[in-house]
Amino acid sequence: MRIDEVMQLTLLDIQNVQPASSQAAVSLVITKTKGGRARRVFIPNPIYEDLLAYINGERKECVADPSPTYPLFVNRADAHRNPGRPMTTHTMWRNFHAAVIKAGLSYQEPVVRDDKLKLETRARHSFHDLRHTYAVVMYQQLVKRGKSAPWLVLARLLGHKYVETTVRIYLRSVDTIEAELTDFVNQYIRVLRDA
Numbered sequence: 001m002r003i004d005e006v007m008q009l010t011l012l013d014i015q016n017v018q019p020a021s022s023q024a025a026v027s028l029v030i031t032k033t034k035g036g037r038a039r040r041v042f043i044p045n046p047i048y049e050d051l052l053a054y055i056n057g058e059r060k061e062c063v064a065d066p067s068p069t070y071p072l073f074v075n076r077a078d079a080h081r082n083p084g085r086p087m088t089t090h091t092m093w094r095n096f097h098a099a100v101i102k103a104g105l106s107y108q109e110p111v112v113r114d115d116k117l118k119l120e121t122r123a124r125h126s127f128h129d130l131r132h133t134y135a136v137v138m139y140q141q142l143v144k145r146g147k148s149a150p151w152l153v154l155a156r157l158l159g160h161k162y163v164e165t166t167v168r169i170y171l172r173s174v175d176t177i178e179a180e181l182t183d184f185v186n187q188y189i190r191v192l193r194d195a
Contacts, residue, residue, distance in 0.1 A: 008032035012068040135170035
């Protein structure tokens with residue numbers, strides 16, 4: 001999901017999901033999308049369970065409005081501004097950015113501030129990178145399962161109007177990744193053989 005789509009989720013969206021124990025993910029139809037077309041998304045069961053824990057724990061402690069149509073993600077109780085109120089997209093982006101840096105996935109970039117050269121820490125990944133990662137991993141799973149046109153399934157899952165967007169932008173790294181993986185496997189086999 002795009003960050004704007006995630007931020008449009010409500011408590012009711014998650015509470016209306018009917019998980020099936022035999023499935024690895026729960027199915028959710030989202031209607032507030034980039035193209036304005038409803039689409040089905042799949043939330044892996046561990047993430048769904050984390051969302052339920054968030055709803056019954058941290059979120060419950062923060063929110064005074066029990067309305068089921070109230071946004072799912074809210075500012076923490078210790079937030080400087082608007083605790084318990086709906087989280088903005090910018091706040092979600094900022095929190096994700098901080099988490100990426102905290103995880104050590106960052107780099108230093110020289111910038112000029114107040115006529116002085118300084119190094120600033122930048123995150124190597126954005127929230128949107130999660131969509132790209134999902135696209136590549138899901139594509140590989142669809143190929144592994146023998147889907148004859150995995151890019152068509154993936155385009156529908158990502159909510160793309162044109163399959164060319166999926167192939168040209170989201171799957172451009174698949175060939176590179178597969179080549180690198182093949183090289184790694186070949187090198188590993190050579191090491192085993194020579195040992």
